[in-house]
Each structure stands twice: as C-alpha cells, then as structure tokens.
Amino acid sequence: MQSAGARDTTRRRVLDATSGSRDPVVKALKADDASPHEQPIRVALDAAKPEAAEPVRAPSISPTILVQDVDRRFGDRMAVRHVSFTLHPGERVALIGASGSGKTTLLDMLAGGIRATNGFIFVEGVDIQAMSAPALRRHRARCGIFQQSPVLVPQLTIHQNVLVGRLTHWHWTKTLASMFVTMERDHIRGLLDNVGLGERQFDMPGQLSGGQQQRVAIARTLATEPVVLLADEPTASLDPVTAMTITRLVFDIAARLNATLVFCTHWLDLVRTKVDRVIGMRHGKLALDAPPSEVSEQALDHIYAGSTERIG
Ligand SMILES: Nc1ncnc2c1ncn2[C@@H]1O[C@H](COP(=O)(O)OP(=O)(O)OP(=O)(O)O)[C@@H](O)[C@H]1O
Ligand SMILES: [Mg+2]
Numbered sequence: 001m002q003s004a005g006a007r008d009t010t011r012r013r014v015l016d017a018t019s020g021s022r023d024p025v026v027k028a029l030k031a032d033d034a035s036p037h038e039q040p041i042r043v044a045l046d047a048a049k050p051e052a053a054e055p056v057r058a059p060s061i062s063p064t065i066l067v068q069d070v071d072r073r074f075g076d077r078m079a080v081r082h083v084s085f086t087l088h089p090g091e092r093v094a095l096i097g098a099s100g101s102g103k104t105t106l107l108d109m110l111a112g113g114i115r116a117t118n119g120f121i122f123v124e125g126v127d128i129q130a131m132s133a134p135a136l137r138r139h140r141a142r143c144g145i146f147q148q149s150p151v152l153v154p155q156l157t158i159h160q161n162v163l164v165g166r167l168t169h170w171h172w173t174k175t176l177a178s179m180f181v182t183m184e185r186d187h188i189r190g191l192l193d194n195v196g197l198g199e200r201q202f203d204m205p206g207q208l209s210g211g212q213q214q215r216v217a218i219a220r221t222l223a224t225e226p227v228v229l230l231a232d233e234p235t236a237s238l239d240p241v242t243a244m245t246i247t248r249l250v251f252d253i254a255a256r257l258n259a260t261l262v263f264c265t266h267w268l269d270l271v272r273t274k275v276d277r278v279i280g281m282r283h284g285k286l287a288l289d290a291p292p293s294e295v296s297e298q299a300l301d302h303i304y305a306g307s308t309e310r311i312g
Pocket of ligand 1: 074077078079097098099100101102103104105106
C-alpha cells in the first residue's frame with residue numbers, strides 16, 4: 001500500500017495533469033449499421049420505442065473518470081496491475097480480455113464496490129478512496145450496473161422490482177409507504193415501456209423469460225438515473241437473438257442518457273462496430289487502449305491467446 005504522503009503527492013500530480021476539460025464523445029448508434037441478420041431484433045426494439053423515448057430522462061452530464069496506476073490484489077493474486085486510463089463523458093467503451101484477466105475486478109473498482117490496493121480512481125477530480133461514505137454512496141448511485149445474472153425479487157411484482165431502483169432517491173418514510181401503496185405507477189410504466197415490457201408491470205418475475213427478466217433489470221437500473229453504465233457481460237447467458245436485443249437496448253439507453261458506457265464482452269463484432277474505444281486486458285494488465293479502427297487482429301489474438309471465450 002502507498003503511504004498517505006505518497007498518495008497525496010501523486011494525487012496532486014494527477015489532478016494537475018488532468019485539470020483541463022474535454023469534449024464529450026457522444027455518437028448515437030447509426031440507423032444503417034445493422035447487418036441483415038439483426039433485422040428482426042431492430043423490429044422488436046422499434047416496437048418498444050415510440051412511447052419509449054419519452055420516459056428516459058434528459059441527458060445528465062456523465063463524469064470524467066481517471067484511473068491512475070491501479071492495482072488490486074486478492075491475497076497472493078494480483079487481479080489488476082498498473083492500470084491507467086481515462087473515461088470521457090458519454091464515451092462507449094468495450095472492455096475485453098480472457099476469463100480471469102481482471103475485467104470484473106476493474107468494473108467493481110470503478111463502481112466503488114471494492115477498493116484498489118494501490119493507485120487512484122478519480123471521479124470528477126475526487127479520489128474515490130478518499131470519498132466520505134455519503135459521497136461514495138452518491139457515486140455508487142450514479143453507476144448503473146448490468147450483470148450477467150440479474151437478481152429480481154421473486155415475491156415482488158415487476159413494478160416493485162423496478163421501484164427498488166428508486167429507493168436511493170427517497171426518504172425512508174416514502175420507502176416504507178411503498179410497501180403498502182402503488183407508488184410512481186406512471187413513471188415505472190414509462191421505464192418498462194423503454195424495455196418493451198409496459199404491459200407486464202404487475203406480473204411476477206416467474207412469469208417472464210430470462211431475456212425479459214434481464215430487461216426488467218435494465219429498467220430497474222434506469223430507475224436509478226445513472227450517468228455511468230457498467231455492463232459486465234450482461235448477455236452471456238442469453239441466446240444470440242435475445243443477446244443482440246439486450247445489447248442494442250443498453251447502447252440505445254446509454255446514448256439517450258448521454259451516459260458513459262463500459263461494456264464488458266467477448267463479442268468482437270460488437271467491439272469492431274459499436275464502440276468509440278476498446279480497452280483490452282491480459283493477466284490483469286492493460287494490453288490495449290485504442291479506437292476500433294486501430295485495433296488489429298494481432299492485438300485481439302494476443303489478448304485472447306490461449307483462451308476460448310472469444311466470439312468473432
Ligand atoms: N473475491 C476474490 N477473491 C479472490 N480472487 C479473486 C476475487 N475476485 C477475483 N479474483 C481473481 O482475480 C482475477 C481476475 O478476476 P475477474 O473476475 O476480475 O476476471 P474477469 O476478467 O472478469 O473474468 P471472467 O471473464 O471469467 O468474468 C482472477 O484470477 C480471479 O480468480
Ligand atoms: Mg468477469
């Protein structure tokens with residue numbers, strides 16, 4: 001671990017180096033970039049869109065996140081080592097790497113869920129490790145996390161499951177009242193419309209397919225009004241068509257929220273066509289950080305050397 005003095009000196013240096021502002025890099029998904037086999041999915045999404053556009057909130061300003069020389073150790077194992085990069089507002093980033101290369105660990109640190117062993121993560125110039133508990137809670141509340149196997153509460157309706165995402169914005173008395181009264185019916189309906197499930201608002205999770213449950217989880221994440229979206233292989237357990245639907249939805253939502261998106265995936269066609277930037281990890285280290293147009297096949301071969309997860 002670094003000493004407090006060393007951390008302060010490095011923190012000052014990093015802040016000096018990053019005090020300039022940067023333009024947001026926001027590019028909406030192009031309407032004409034789908035391959036023919038994606039057509040049915042686009043139709044499905046379009047069906048969910050008309051009323052969908054409205055309930056998503058006006059763009060928030062997503063923060064600049066600076067990762068500086070970060071390590072994370074678990075016992076004797078270095079899961080992440082000497083990783084540095086900057087995430088710009090509205091940027092869409094693919095995070096790739098073989099199993100065990102440190103992707104989830106890195107996402108967990110960005111979300112403030114676990115601490116770095118060494119190094120710094122600055123969110124809008126504030127060191128995440130030095131944040132007060134309320135500030136860290138606020139940062140975590142601004143991060144929407146899409147997981148591979150989202151958990152819905154089986155005893156709660158779809159409405160109540162999505163409402164859970166609102167709790168961070170509420171006083172405890174309102175939270176308590178929500179157990180007895182249907183709160184924010186129209187707002188939750190709007191969020192569910194965004195994922196094409198408005199009609200299922202008062203169904204139970206057990207009545208939905210895996211892909212539909214994943215979409216409810218996305219609506220729940222939307223309810224938190226995130227400005228950073230961290231997707232950890234959210235489609236890995238889904239069939240290819242549903243996976244494509246969910247992926248498009250996540251990218252669409254990121255563009256509409258003007259949120260920074262880090263999308264962890266092994267799906268290289270997505271990497272080549274839908275992101276602004278590719279960050280690749282190998283054995284915990286940063287092995288690649290470039291726009292897709294500059295990512296060579298050799299670089300991808302190197303990142304996935306000896307592994308079988310790569311798709312495409
Ligand atoms: N809580 C933990 N305790 C001990 N070791 C851990 C822990 N979390 C992760 N690791 C180790 O850290 C390394 C990186 O794990 P991580 O989950 O970040 O990889 P990943 O790139 O997300 O892999 P995958 O593609 O399989 O999800 C692995 O060697 C893993 O065993
Ligand atoms: Mg992982």
